[in-house]
Amino acid sequence: MEQVVSCYRHPDRETGVSCARCGRPICPDCMVSASVGFQCPSCLNEGRQTAPPPPRTVAGAVLAKRPPLVTIALILANVALFAAVHSNAALVQQLALNPAEIAQGQYYRLITAVFLHQALAHIGMNMLSLWWIGPAVENALGRARYLALYLVAGLGGSALSFLLLPANEYGLGASGAIFGLLGALFVLVRRVGGDLRQVVIVIVLNLVLTFSISGIDWRAHVGGLITGAAIAYGMVHAPRARRALVQWGTCAGMLVVVLVVITVGVVVR
Template sequence: MEQAQVPGCYRHPGVETGVRCTRCERPICTDCMVDASVGFQCPECVRGGSGTGHSRTANQPRTIAGGRITAGDPHLVTTILIGMNLLVFLLGMLNPRLIDEMKLIGLAFDPDLGRVVGVVDGEWYRLVTSMFLHERIGHIAGNMLLLWLLGGALEAELGRLRYLTLYLVSGLAGSAFTYLLAPENQGSLGASGAIYGLLGATVVLVRRLNRDMRPVMALVVVNLVITFGWQNIAWQAHIGGLIAGLIISYAMVNGPRERRALVQWAACGLMLGLSLLTVVLRTVTLS
């Protein structure tokens, strides 16, 4: 049996190595490794990602998606998102009328508010506010646990801006899909669309890093069983968010290095545009 040849460092061809740059995937030896949030990067990618060759920024690697690694709490955005969800939950507990004003609904007469409500009636804000709304402790506890487990790692891997964009666009896609397929008078609320977007992104990222897929796929299966096996769950939000998360994250971590930012934001823009188009077409149909 022929023995596999170990590649040599691209900068020091005589030095064998099993490590590759996480950005360009060229083999690098210990003298060329620059520690990054995910594995190691080569000196050229570090300089290129920093935007200049100045010594002040030469050792500031970017994330696998090209995001800037900032100082401070690596889970800052995740913590803020959890805090916002908890705050809105508390306000809803103190004032149940807030839930009626903010939940996603197509068009219906609300006896508690004494008027017609819904996106069709011009209340488009419900597509976003419903993403931060929960009624039951078990509901918000499950969503926030997943947000912390999935979001913290994704924020560190993608960078704050890309991570926040992934979360919000996935959540909006989940709301749009629910608005399209759910009965017009059916209320919906929860961060599940955004959370499932993070779940899809985790699948893509684990695959990209060639890590063991079994734990994350088991998590996906369990959540899909809950989605379709549990009563009173807006499965449309879960599926819409999951699809958006898969598409956006694939563009973020697999795009070509030369036009990576363009591909990433084009994918985000595409999902945002499709979500808005879905909302417009559904509104026209129900009007």
């Protein structure tokens, strides 16, 4: 005669099923589907507690293939503003970086200029560069850290432009932030011991073009490159025990440096 047993968690319920891990009888309410048979809730919780943590990148991001949502959102924001500019040309004058206007208190131009493009070729090249470089940096840093680096690097490029650009000239474009991503990519590849030659070649070629072609704001490129590299260095070298503190502290510290540059710009203007 088959012996009737009761669920160890619900003694009033008879069952013929046992946990595949501990062998204790479990009723349908306690059955959790596993790769082989069923497990009870207790064994499932124990398995979760003893499971190894997911692998992470040198910056602490979970190592997994995820869609580059932040990069896509940044591209869409740039394209949306580009479309708005073409339907209202006056927006370029209102949103572009202009030292004289910023010195009078229009500080919003320091960030709106980072998302502003006027020519189709300009936004096309910048968005292609963002799509080529952004996903790798986003996956390595994680979405929040990546977005912070992009924005602060873009602001760093704007700050140096504000400080050094002739008063009545205009600056615009995502190039400063993208140079920040190039600086971050260099730091990341160096940290993991990868081959730096391709990254160095890309950076050098872009700097040569920056200083060779008239009309390109080299100040934004250099400011973004330095800011992005500095932030990335703090992120990938942060000690694991204090990773978040050091990483966000680095972002905050570089933001303070950028604000100091802006303040100096206001004074000298």
